[in-house]
Amino acid sequence: MPDLGGTWHLVGWEIETEGRVTHPFGESPTGMICYTEDGFMSACIARADRPRWSTGNPRKAPDAERIAAFESYFHYAGTWRTEERAGIPHVIHAVTHSLNPDFPGTEQVRRIDLEGDALTLSAQEGPRHHRLRWRR
Numbered sequence: 001m002p003d004l005g006g007t008w009h010l011v012g013w014e015i016e017t018e019g020r021v022t023h024p025f026g027e028s029p030t031g032m033i034c035y036t037e038d039g040f041m042s043a044c045i046a047r048a049d050r051p052r053w054s055t056g057n058p059r060k061a062p063d064a065e066r067i068a069a070f071e072s073y074f075h076y077a078g079t080w081r082t083e084e085r086a087g088i089p090h091v092i093h094a095v096t097h098s099l100n101p102d103f104p105g106t107e108q109v110r111r112i113d114l115e116g117d118a119l120t121l122s123a124q125e126g127p128r129h130h131r132l133r134w135r136r
Helices: 061-073
Strands: 007-016 020-022 030-035 040-046 073-085 088-098 107-115 118-125 128-136
Touching: 061 073, 073 107
Parallel strands: none
Antiparallel strands: 007 020, 007 030, 007 128, 030 040, 040 073, 073 088, 088 107, 107 118, 118 128
């Protein structure tokens, strides 16, 4: 199985739907995913151009700013394991914490493509195919 241990930095996230490619957090998102040796993981992704709060305090920020902050950031954490499915390596993230309240208690399955210090994690979600590219 591929060695995922350590910290990876996001290079890009794209979603392909029926031949059309989109970049949900823009062309240059930021992010990192960490895999610990004792089986824990944490992943976060953000738009590179997120504005600061106009009030300096999220509790006093206008609703539109709080919605924009939620829509421009993604995070989840939990445990991880690898397994082969149909001869292809996959990582399974068992989610315990997430910005998205529907994620805890789920398993997020990602196909692993690892070449040197380049890692691609991908998943099919209905007609949408997600590809997240990372570098050590």
